[in-house]
Structures are given as structure tokens and as C-alpha cells.
Amino acid sequence: MMLEDWLEDIIRRVQNLPFIVEMNFLFTLIFSLLFIFCFSVIIFLRIKKTLRNRRKRILENQIGSLINQNVFDESINLEEIQKFKRSSLSKTLAKKIALKQFLNFAENFKGETFKRLQELFLALGLDEFAFHIIKKEKWYKKTMAIYVISELKIENDELIRPFLKSNREELREQAIFYFIRTSKQNPLAFLEDLKEELNIWEQIFIEDSLLYFYKGETPDFAQWLKHPLKSVVLFAIRMIYRCNQFTNIPQLTPLLEHPDMDIRKSTIISLRKLSYENLLALIIPRFGKEAEEVQKETIKAIAAQGEILDLYKLRPYVQVCTPVIQVDYARVEKKMKQAS
Amino acid sequence: MSTLFEIFTWLFLAYGLIISASYLFSAVFAFFEIRSYKRSYNLTNEISLLQSSNLPKISILAPAYNEEANISENVRSLLTVNYPGYQIVIINDGSKDHTLQKLIEDFHLVEDDTLHYKPIPSKPIRKIYKSIHQAFNNLTVIDKENGGKADALNAGLNISAHDIVCCIDVDCVLEQDALLKLIKPFLNNKKKVIASGGIIRIANSCVIEDGKIIEVKVPDTFLAKVQILEYFRAFLMGRMAWSKVDGLLLISGAFGMFDKKVAIEAGGYNTKTVGEDMELLVRMRKMMRHKKQKYAVGFIPDPLCWTEVPQKWKILYRQRNRWTRGTAETLWLHRDMLFNPKYKVLGMLSTPYWLFFEWLAPIIEFLGIIFFIVLCALGLINWVYAISFFTVVYSFSVLFSITSLFFEEYSFQQYKKPKDLVKLAGVALLEPFLYHPFVMWAAIRGNIDLLRKKKTWGEMSREGLSSKKKT
Numbered sequence: 001m002m003l004e005d006w007l008e009d010i011i012r013r014v015q016n017l018p019f020i021v022e023m024n025f026l027f028t029l030i031f032s033l034l035f036i037f038c039f040s041v042i043i044f045l046r047i048k049k050t051l052r053n054r055r056k057r058i059l060e061n062q063i064g065s066l067i068n069q070n071v072f073d074e075s076i077n078l079e080e081i082q083k084f085k086r087s088s089l090s091k092t093l094a095k096k097i098a099l100k101q102f103l104n105f106a107e108n109f110k111g112e113t114f115k116r117l118q119e120l121f122l123a124l125g126l127d128e129f130a131f132h133i134i135k136k137e138k139w140y141k142k143t144m145a146i147y148v149i150s151e152l153k154i155e156n157d158e159l160i161r162p163f164l165k166s167n168r169e170e171l172r173e174q175a176i177f178y179f180i181r182t183s184k185q186n187p188l189a190f191l192e193d194l195k196e197e198l199n200i201w202e203q204i205f206i207e208d209s210l211l212y213f214y215k216g217e218t219p220d221f222a223q224w225l226k227h228p229l230k231s232v233v234l235f236a237i238r239m240i241y242r243c244n245q246f247t248n249i250p251q252l253t254p255l256l257e258h259p260d261m262d263i264r265k266s267t268i269i270s271l272r273k274l275s276y277e278n279l280l281a282l283i284i285p286r287f288g289k290e291a292e293e294v295q296k297e298t299i300k301a302i303a304a305q306g307e308i309l310d311l312y313k314l315r316p317y318v319q320v321c322t323p324v325i326q327v328d329y330a331r332v333e334k335k336m337k338q339a340s
Numbered sequence: 341m342s343t344l345f346e347i348f349t350w351l352f353l354a355y356g357l358i359i360s361a362s363y364l365f366s367a368v369f370a371f372f373e374i375r376s377y378k379r380s381y382n383l384t385n386e387i388s389l390l391q392s393s394n395l396p397k398i399s400i401l402a403p404a405y406n407e408e409a410n411i412s413e414n415v416r417s418l419l420t421v422n423y424p425g426y427q428i429v430i431i432n433d434g435s436k437d438h439t440l441q442k443l444i445e446d447f448h449l450v451e452d453d454t455l456h457y458k459p460i461p462s463k464p465i466r467k468i469y470k471s472i473h474q475a476f477n478n479l480t481v482i483d484k485e486n487g488g489k490a491d492a493l494n495a496g497l498n499i500s501a502h503d504i505v506c507c508i509d510v511d512c513v514l515e516q517d518a519l520l521k522l523i524k525p526f527l528n529n530k531k532k533v534i535a536s537g538g539i540i541r542i543a544n545s546c547v548i549e550d551g552k553i554i555e556v557k558v559p560d561t562f563l564a565k566v567q568i569l570e571y572f573r574a575f576l577m578g579r580m581a582w583s584k585v586d587g588l589l590l591i592s593g594a595f596g597m598f599d600k601k602v603a604i605e606a607g608g609y610n611t612k613t614v615g616e617d618m619e620l621l622v623r624m625r626k627m628m629r630h631k632k633q634k635y636a637v638g639f640i641p642d643p644l645c646w647t648e649v650p651q652k653w654k655i656l657y658r659q660r661n662r663w664t665r666g667t668a669e670t671l672w673l674h675r676d677m678l679f680n681p682k683y684k685v686l687g688m689l690s691t692p693y694w695l696f697f698e699w700l701a702p703i704i705e706f707l708g709i710i711f712f713i714v715l716c717a718l719g720l721i722n723w724v725y726a727i728s729f730f731t732v733v734y735s736f737s738v739l740f741s742i743t744s745l746f747f748e749e750y751s752f753q754q755y756k757k758p759k760d761l762v763k764l765a766g767v768a769l770l771e772p773f774l775y776h777p778f779v780m781w782a783a784i785r786g787n788i789d790l791l792r793k794k795k796t797w798g799e800m801s802r803e804g805l806s807s808k809k810k811t
Contacts (some may be wrong), residue, residue, distance in 0.1 A: 017724065024728035031735035038742045039765050042749045046758045107387070140379035170380055200394055201528035208388035242393055327457035334455065 052093070059094055063101040071109065071116040081123045095129045099148050102126065106151045118152055127154050134159055139166075143174045150178035153213075157182075164190060173202055180209040185216045191224055191232055198231040207239065218243050222251040230260060237266045241273040249276050256282055261291045268297040272304055280306050288317035292325060299328045308336045345720060352708050353729075359697050360736055367743055369581035374751050377641055381524070389520050390424055396526065397425035398519055398597070399500035402510035403492035404430055408437040412446040414510050417551020419476065423519040428479050430510065431496045434463075434486025443481050448473040452480070458498040460608035463487035465495055489593070490609035490616035497600060497608050505603065507617075509594045509647060513543055513553055518644040522597045525638020534602045534624050536638030537591030539575040541754065542568050543646035553646055558760040563656065565767045566775045567649045572744035576641065576751065583639035587690035589625075589670075591637070593617030595645035602628070613673070615666015622674050622686075629683055643752055657782045664786025665794070667699050702783035734772055741768035 014022070066084055070076045089095055102121055109117050121127060133145035134156075146160060163175035180187040187210060198206070210218075221243065224236035237255065240248045253276075255267040271279045283298050290298065302310045311333055318329045389395060400418060404411055411430070418428050432440045443449060449469035456468075463485040471479045484495050493507055504526065506519065515521075518538070525536040544564040547555035559565050582588045596617065606624045609616045621637070628635040650656040671678075671694060678695060680687035715721050745764055748754065755761060 021724055021728040024725075024732045028728070028731040028735045031732070031739045035735065035739045035742050038739070038746050042742070042746050042761055042765075043758055045749050046753075046756075046761055049753065050756070050758075140382060144382060197530065199528050199530060200396075200526075201524070204392040204394050204527065205388055207394065208391060212388075212391065238394065323459070324457050327455050331455045 055093070056097055059088065059097045060101055062088055063098050064105075067101065067105050067117065067120060070120050071105075071113045076116065076120055076123060078123060081120070085124055089124060095126065098124065098126055099130065099145075103148055103151055118154065121152055121154065127156075130154070131156060131159060139168050139171055143168075143170045146171070146174040146178050150174070150181045150213075153182050155182050164193075173205065176202070177205055177209045180206060181213040183214065183216065186219065187214045187216065188219050188224070191227065194229060194232065197229050198235060203231065203235050203238075206235070207242065210239075211242070218245075220248070221245060222248040225251055225255065230263065233263055234266050237263070237270045241270040244274070246274060249274060252276075253278075253282060256286070261294060264290070265294050265297050268294065268301055272297075272301045275305070277305075280310050284310060284313050287314050292322050295321060295325050296328055299325070299332055303332045303335065308333070308340060311336060342720075345715065348711060352704070352711070355704055356733065359701065362693065362697060363577075363740055366577050366581035367740070367747075369584040370577040370747065371750075373580040373584040374576065374641055374747060378751065386422070386517060386520055390422065392424070395424055396504050396523065397427070397502040398423060398504045398506050398523065399427045399429055399496075399502040399600075400506045400508060400519075401429050401431065401493055401496035401500060402508050403433050403489050403496070404435065404439055404510045405433045405486070405489075405492075406435045406437045406439060407510055408435070408439045408442050410511060411439050411442055413551060415443070415447065415479065417513060419479070420516070420551060421514055421519055422516045423523075425502075426478060426519060427501050429482060429496045429500050430479070431482045431484065431492040433484060433488070433492040440481070440483050444469065447471045447476045447479055447481075449479075449481055456499050458495075459604050460494040460498055462491050462495040462498065465499075468499060488611060490611040490613070493616070494608040494611070497604060500600065503600050504597060505600045506595070506597045507593065508645065511648065512540075512594050513548060513551060513646040514595075515642075515644050515646075516552065518595075521640050521642050521644055522595075524640065525636065526597070526599075529636050529638070531634045531636040532602075532628075533599065533636050533638055534628060535591055535596060535598045535621055536640065537579070537588070537596045538640045538642065538644040539579075540571060540592050540594050541643045541646045542571060542649050544648055544651060546646065556754045556756070558755060558763050559651075561651050562767065562770070562774065563653065564649055564651050565763065566771050569741050569744060569764060569768055569771065571649075572748050573741065576747040577744050579639055580641055582690065583637075585685055585689065586636070587685040587693075588637050588639060589622055589686070589690050589694060590618040591621050591639075594647050596621075598624075610673075613666060613669040614662045615670050618666060619670040619673060622670055622677075625686060626674065626677065626683070629686070641751060643754055653778065657778070657785070660779050660782035661786040661789060664699070664702070664783040665790045667694065668787065668790050671695055671699060702780040703787065705780050706784050737772050737776075738768050741771065 014025070017025070062084075066081070070081070089098060102117065105117055106114065127149065130145040130149050134142050134149075137145070142163075146163065149156065157179075160175050160178050163171045164179070166172045166175065176190055179190060183189075188206075221236040221239045222245070224232050227233050227236070233255075237252065239245075240252060249271065252267055252271060255263055256271075258264050258267070268279070268283060279301055283301060287295060287298050299311075299314070302314075311329070314329060318326055321329075400421075402414075402418070407414070415428065415430060430443065432443070448471050450472050452468045452470040454468070465482055465484045467483045469481040469483065471477060480499065480501075482492075482495055482499055484492065487495075496507075497505060504523070506522065508514070522536055522538050526533045541556075542559065542564060543553065544561075545557045545559040546553050547557065558568070579588060579590070593616065598620075602624055603620065606620065606627045608620070610619045610623070613619050625635075625637065650659055671691065674691070677683045677687045677691045679692060683691075712721075712726075742765060745761065745768070749761070755764070
């Protein structure tokens with residue numbers, strides 16, 4: 001009875017409170033409930049993730065064992081695989097974990113073992129799962145799935161091709177890497193249709209795909225030296241020295257007179273790394289009218305390939321150069337003198 | 341008189357509402373930014389980055405002052421960072437102890453007489469050292485006269501060899517892939533990136549082995565625990581939100597990456613302010629705007645850098661005092677940006693926010709408390725109103741802290757045990773009573789010290805992270 005009175009009293013008092021106070025208490029109640037809700041969600045997520053991680057570890061071990069058992073044998077045990085598929089790979093989480101495990105193994109396997117890994121991937125039906133993600137799921141899941149199939153060289157060009165024109169940069173990138181990694185020839189064909197500049201990030205991954213995944217004939221990078229996009233030209237210049245394409249030196253040298261400073265600079269670097277013997281003869285006469293960045297590269301080239309007399313040829317111009325160049329010049333001069 | 345009191349009451353109320361709304365907006369923006377980051381970078385292949393010939397080289401600049409106890413261990417930790425081409429530049433800022441001797445002995449340093457162009461003035465450099473040992477050939481040590489952190493960093497900018505510089509506190513612990521991640525904004529942006537920053541995490545009580553974080557633990561002391569929440573709010577919510585709207589004004593001095601040319605062109609670090617990290621970024625952004633050059637400032641939410649926070653009230657007081665002075669000095673130096681549409685988000689949003697809600701907030705809060713005491717003394721308090729306002733503010737502040745904890749759980753889950761999260765939630769309940777008033781008071785004193793033209797950093801003794809070894 002007393003409790004009822006007390007509650008009634010509280011309700012009466014609340015009903016008589018001014019509007020602002022009522023609102024304040026209402027918001028206090030809302031914030032407090034939100035606090036309890038947020039905290040419960042955090043704890044729920046934490047426990048869920050801990051349990052999921054436990055399941056994940058078990059599955060990772062199971063998949064790891066399955067891969068180890070099968071890739072090193074003469075042939076894969078189809079019966080065992082089907083059994084595993086039915087018992088352990090029925091849920092989406094398990095399939096996702098399997099994709100990641102295959103990805104880890106793919107990074108370390110080459111040759112025959114890699115082929116066996118591919119066979120196992122197909123036998124488990126993970127290709128279908130990846131294709132399903134690419135067709136139906138959200139963009140960030142699609143990028144992951146494209147990445148997986150390109151790492152494992154599972155081909156489905158028709159499915160991936162539309163993503164070359166995707167509005168999503170990440171999807172476009174993954175589609176590009178897929179075509180480089182899986183192509184048999186002309187892996188950089190997409191450059192012809194490229195409308196936007198490549199950033200350094202994309203260049204790094206294109207280079208990586210070309211050098212470490214693509215198995216066909218190395219493209220002749222000189223064909224892109226006249227590309228309308230500056231980043232493609234810079235990429236081609238760098239790849240010429242990365243792939244030691246000495247035969248492309250005659251195509252590179254005209255770029256020392258290119259109107260763009262970055263292209264001239266990259267050309268000097270490339271020719272220096274290719275140890276082109278006539279480089280100094282071409283760049284020293286241009287030194288006086290060059291931009292600071294190019295002048296720096298010129299001095300570097302002399303330090304790498306030239307003699308002190310080559311350096312002295314710059315002396316008349318150095319006095320009117322920026323202090324940065326003057327110090328660079330003095331530093332190289334000192335080193336060369338010490339060396340001689 | 342009562343009308344005046346009423347006006348003040350409404351002003352305080354309006355201010356409180358606006359600041360709460362800004363917190364709500366920042367939470368929403370931060371959430372979308374973190375989500376976007378997680379989705380975009382869910383499959384970074386670091387091997388490709390490490391193999392690339394196209395990754396820009398980085399110079400790590402780390403000023404050291406009286407660090408003889410831990411300097412060798414700190415440098416060894418930096419030497420193990422995963423990155424294909426980087427230089428470590430330790431700047432011995434006139435240490436009074438044996439920091440330099442320790443470095444010379446432990447890393448086989450010899451004098452290096454290479455010429456350097458020094459575009460930014462700094463206190464005289466006594467000598468530059470390089471290691472003769474092959475394993476440490478990327479280590480450079482500058483020995484200079486004492487001039488403070490900003491001056492030391494300027495000397496580092498002058499001597500560093502590479503076009504990208506990463507300025508760090510020498511005693512912080514970097515994640516192995518910290519540079520690979522922090523360089524990302526410089527690589528995948530169509531605009532010129534002038535700087536990028538990362539989230540600073542708290543290393544107190546963490547298990548550290550060979551300069552690496554082995555196990556993340558919630559610290560034992562209340563003071564360190566409460567700063568974890570504070571850092572979550574500042575980095576996961578505040579800076580992520582500002583990054584989303586391209587309005588970042590501060591990249592932490594403990595860990596930030598800069599385009600060296602732009603930093604030098606802007607004049608390097610300002611040695612006349614104690615908030616040199618914020619001031620440099622503001623000046624760089626301002627300069628790019630004047631040059632009408634498109635640019636970007638990146639921010640990475642991954643936990644990349646771990647640092648020790650003060651565990652003593654006295655040290656915390658000095659730190660917060662200095663932060664307040666740094667903020668005020670920067671805002672004063674760049675007061676022309678305030679509400680200036682020429683600077684777009686920076687002028688119309690970032691600087692006003694920093695002025696009204698970072699610098700002015702503790703002052704208004706302090707005045708509010710005085711106002712409340714006056715009303716109490718005059719018997720003009722309606723306690724039902726007062727209590728109702730107090731409960732709403734308290735519950736909102738706790739909710740805000742819990743939201744930041746949720747962001748941590750959603751993003752990087754560094755604290756794996758549920759009991760850690762319970763501890764942090766408990767701290768969120770106590771913070772408004774035990775911690776917040778102290779920080780507010782430190783900020784008030786910072787403003788007073790600023791008016792008194794105090795320019796010192798104040799001694800920042802640390803307990804040291806390296807002592808906490810795994811047993």
C-alpha cells in the first residue's frame with residue numbers, strides 16, 4: 001500500500017513538473033537507456049566475436065589440414081573433400097574463412113602445389129561461392145572476392161569485365177589486377193582505354209601483379225611512352241628500367257626534352273639505372289635551363305656515372321642555381337675529390 | 341538583476357545544446373569515415389608494397405632530450421619497422437645526460453661531414469653522426485644545442501634525406517606496419533597530400549617486447565584508464581569526423597607524416613609556440629590555399645603508434661596546460677582564418693569549432709560554475725531545474741564516452757577481454773566527477789599562464805615503457 005502511495009506521489013509530482021524539467025528527465029531517461037543499450041551491444045559483440053574467433057580457429061585448422069593433406073599428394077581425395085564440404089562448409093562464415101585460408105596458402109605455393117590448390121578450391125565449390133559474392137553482394141565484398149579469384153587465378157572474364165568500368169575505384173582496381181594476373185598475353189591492354197590518371201597506389205599494385213603473378217611475355221613498355229595520361233608515361237618509363245628493357249633506350253632519350261618536368265626527371269632516373277653511357281652527354285648541356293628537380297637528378301647521374309670533369313661542366317650554371325642545388329653540387333664535388 | 345541572470349542562464353543553455361549537437365554530428369561523421377576506411381582497406385597486400393620500387397622513402401625524425409635510459413632501446417625498436425626505404429634521424433636536443441654518448445657507443449657512430457642545405461633556421465648543430473655498422477646504416481644522429489622540440493624538428497627537416505618525413509616522439513612504440521599504413525594517403529590520392537596522421541594509442545601497462553606491443557592491456561590506474569576513453573573520443577570520433585569533412589587542423593606531434601617540401605616552404609615548425617604540431621599543419625594548409633593548389637590531409641584510424649600517458653596528476657596538469665596554450669597561440673596566430681569563407685571548411689567550421697568548443701569550452705564551463713555558485717549564494721537556485729539539467733548533461737557525457745567505446749569495438753578491438761570493456765565503462769561513469777573538473781582547471785590555468793606569457797613546456801617525466809617486460 002505504501003509503495004502504491006509513493007508511486008502515485010511520484011507520478012503526481014512528475015505531472016506537475018515544468019515542461020523544461022520534464023524534457024530534461026525524459027532526455028536523461030533516453031540517454032541512460034541508450035547507454036545501457038550501447039554497453040550491452042558492446043559486450044554482446046565482444047562475446048560474439050570471441051566465440052566466432054574460436055570457431056574460426058577450429059575451421060582454419062580444419063581447412064589448413066585439408067589443404068596440407070591434399071596438395072602434397074599425387075591426387076586429391078574427392079570423396080574426403082565432398083564429405084568435408086557437407087560437414088564443415090555449409091555455412092557462409094565457414095566459406096569465407098575457407099577463402100581467406102586459400103588466400104594465405106596461395107601466397108606461399110608455386111608450381112605444382114599451386115595447381116593442386118586451385119583444384120582443391122574448385123572441388124570445394126569455393127569458386128561458385130566467390131562468383132556468387134561478385135554477382136550479388138555489396139561492393140566491398142565483391143572487391144575481396146575478385147581479389148581471391150585473381151590470386152588463385154580462377155578465371156571468369158565475362159563476370160569481371162564490367163567492373164573495369166565500375167564507378168567504385170576499389171572495384172575497378174581489383175578488376176585491373178585480375179586481368180593482369182590471369183592474362184596470357186598483353187596484360188596491360190586496359191591502359192589503352194584508361195581515362196583517369198593512375199595514382200601511385202595503383203601503379204604499385206600493377207607493377208606487383210606484372211612482376212610476380214603474370215607469367216606471359218613481358219610487355220614492351222615503350223608502346224605507352226606516348227600515352228595521353230602522364231601517370232601511364234611515368235609508369236612505362238619506370239618499368240623500362242625495372243624490366244631491364246635496354247632496347248627501349250632510343251625511345252626513352254627523346255623524353256629528356258619532354259615539356260613535362262616529371263617526365264624528364266623520371267627519364268634521367270631510368271636511363272641512369274639502365275647505365276646508359278651517353279646520358280651525361282645529353283643532360284649536361286641542358287642543365288642551365290632545367291628545373292631544380294631535374295638538376296638534382298643530373299647531379300646524381302654525374303655522381304653515379306661521371307667524373308669530376310663532368311661535374312665541373314655544371315659550374316658556370318651552379319652559381320645561379322638554388323641553394324639546394326649548390327649544396328648538392330658541393331657535396332658531390334667533395335665526395336668525388338675524396339674518391340680520387 | 342533577475343533578467344540578467346535569466347539571460348546568462350539561456351546563454352549557457354544554448355552553448356551546451358550547440359556543443360552537444362556538435363558531438364552528435366561528429367559521432368555520425370566519424371562512424372561513416374571509419375566504415376568507409378574499413379571497407380576500402382580490407383585487403384591490403386603489404387607484400388606488394390614492400391616489393392615495390394615506387395614507394396617513397398621516408399625520414400623518421402625523433403627529437404630526444406635527456407633520454408639516456410631508453411634511447412638505445414627506442415632506436416632499436418625503430419630499426420625494426422617494416423618499410424623498404426627509410427632513414428632514422430635522432431635529434432639530440434642538447435641533452436644534459438649521456439643520451440649522445442649512449443647512441444655513439446651502442447650504434448658505432450662516427451662523425452659525418454656531409455654538406456647539408458639548411459633552409460630553416462635552428463639552434464647550431466654541433467655535429468652529425470652516422471653509423472659505420474652495416475645494420476644501422478639508415479641511422480643519423482644530430483647533436484645540437486638545446487632549442488626545444490620544434491627547433492629540434494626543424495634541424496631534422498634540414499638534415500633529413502628524403503621527401504617524406506615522419507615526426508615522432510622517440511619513446512613511442514610504432515606498430516611494425518605503421519609507416520606502410522601512414523604512407524597510404526600519399527599514394528592513393530589524386531590530390532597532393534601534404535600530411536597524414538594516425539591514431540595514438542595508450543601503451544601504459546601494455547606488454548612490450550623488443551620494442552613491440554605484445555599484449556594490449558587496460559592500465560591499472562584510473563588516470564591512465566580515463567585517458568584511454570579521452571583518446572577514443574578525440575581520435576576515433578573527433579579527428580575521424582574532421583577528416584571526413586576535410587577539416588583536420590591537428591596531426592599529433594607524437595606521430596605524423598609530412599611532405600617535407602611543403603613543410604619547409606611553409607617555414608617549418610614554429611619555435612615560438614608550444615603547440616607546434618597544430619600550428620605547422622594550419623600554416624601548411626593555409627599556404628596551399630593561398631597558392632590555390634588542390635591538396636589533401638590524410639588520416640588513418642588504425643592503431644599505429646603507442647605512447648605513454650601521464651599517470652600522475654601533476655604531469656597531466658602540465659600537459660593539459662601546455663595543450664591549452666598551444667591551441668590558443670595557434671588560433672591567435674591564424675585568427676584571420678576565423679569565419680573567413682576563403683578558407684572554406686577550415687575557416688567556416690574548423691577554426692570556429694576549435695575557438696568555441698576546444699579553447700573556450702573550459703572557460704565557459706568555469707564561468708558557469710562560478711555563476712552557479714553565485715546563484716546558490718543568492719538563494720536563486722531552483723533545485724529541481726538544476727538537478728534535471730545536471731542529470732541530462734551527465735547522462736549525455738557518459739553516453740558519448742560509451743559511443744566512443746562502441747567505435748573502438750566496431751573498428752579495431754584492441755581490448756579483447758569483456759572485463760576490460762566493463763572497466764572502461766565504469767571509468768566513463770566516474771570521469772565527469774573525478775577527471776573532467778581537473779582537466780578543465782588545467783586548461784584555465786593554461787590560459788592564465790598564456791596571459792603571463794609563459795612559454796615553457798614544463799618537465800614531462802615518464803615512467804618508461806621499456807621497463808614493462810613480459811615475464
